[in-house]
Amino acid sequence: MRTRFAPSPTGFLHVGGLRTALYAYLLAKQTKGKFLLRIEDTDQTRSVPGAIENILATLHWAGLHPDEGVMLRKGVVAQEGTKGPYIQSERVEIYRKFAAELLAKGHAYPCFCSPERLTKMREAQIAKKQAPMYDRHCLNLSKQEIAQRLEKGESHVLRLRIPRERTLTYEDEIRGAMQFKGHTVDDQVLLKSDGFPTYHLAHVVDDHLMEIDLVIRGEEWLSSTPKHLLLFEAFGWQPPRYAHVPLLLNKDKSKLSKRQGDVATEEYIREGYLPEALLNFLALLGWNPGSEQEIFPLAELTEQFSLERVQKAGAIFDTEKLLWLQGQWMRRLSRQEFAERIRPVVGERFPDALRDSHFPARAALIQERLTFFKEAPAMLGFFYEEPKVTVELLANPKQKVTPELLPKILRALTEICEATLDDEWTEDALKEKVSAKMKVEGLSQGQILWPLRAALTGLPYSPGAYEVAVALGRDTTLTRLQTAAARVE
């Protein structure tokens, strides 16, 4: 199966677009077909420089690599495939040729109406509570007049002539049987006065020429589908199957917009989300596996995805679950990869981390405690700089550690550590000695371990006392205990 994703280069990649791209990608991969990327830049006024690179880079981050069409090669925009060009602005001659065919066959007609007249016409229609639609003023022009005005080079567009008496039907892959009455469909502009095609013409021509057999796009295109069907028919082409995916919604259920939150995929990249987490989240917004599985690597999505299980109703883009998925995916990283990923992040603030041979072991202590890599420096800082230990931190009412008790506790801890040699400096050995000491001194676990952990880390919460002591080593542990002891005297 050949599917495509066809964004407009108007800025960033919208998360809704990413989901559409994901679905198209999954179906292509599932059928061992091709996933194409086409750029729809027929609106000269909206194209933004750099947007193509930006969108491609984001798709690359997500791992949705196009097999054909526009793609990034060594960071540069390139086009690959035999059915190009894949950037619509480079295809205008093609569209003009097909537009001429439509004109010749009588499926389209030139329209000379000025924007002003059209605006007035619409206003009048609305005032009369009529549906705003082109009144076919130019359809009634005589052949000579048309020829004359064309001859003069008068500005005009080309409109699709909708057979008003027809009823257009098709079977949507997601929504089922669809039906539209011709007289409710407007005579759509196909070719603009600047010679560029509108989306409608370009979509039909391109998806036919590029042999796309399944068009996956947002629900906002549902009501223009009859126009597209008519175009395929006018050209005598087999139309593709259509799957209109439900919209992603704001909290108030309106179409997801920039105004009400982060809709740019880049924003989530910047936040530090893993592509696996975002894709997993997006896949489940509108699709379900029919099982109770929640965690889906891309490969499993590819295996299990099906349009039959795509939801018809729109889904509110609520990122709470995304956060949870992010945590899940963090924990799924191998220890080694996790360490490699956070090392540069920690190194930015603590250069020593870059040279630290113990770094992987230390990183392992926080893997299940963080959600984003950027949290790592704050959590591992105590390995690379002296913690700021205060009496307030060392004492803890909940653990029944009073300031008065601290000297005694810290002395006990120091004794334990002094009595534990380097070669027996393990969690088990320390545990054993600590519990023996507890009994002798009449202290509870909390009373002895809270101050130990606090003295070593300077943090109200952190990995456990024993883990930290072992990761820090005997010497540093003793030094920090002494520092803390000095503080409480």
Add this chain to the structure above:
RNA sequence: GGCCCUGUCGUCUAACGGUUAGGACGCCAGAUUUUCAAUCUGGUAACGCGGGUUCGAUUCCCGCCAGGGCUGCCA
């Protein structure tokens, strides 16, 4: 206004005539625990409304209501 789409816990969703309406996130409680996370257990919470059809409707039909999309020489 017209056309079209949609309607199950707060959110994402399962169910395809008969279920104590299931799961996940969130939230709450408990367990674990030196802290914070993580983890485990339990709890909270939904079929928009009204008519049909049927022995029986969340499920099928109709109407209503609500929300949304489109209604551009934007995509």
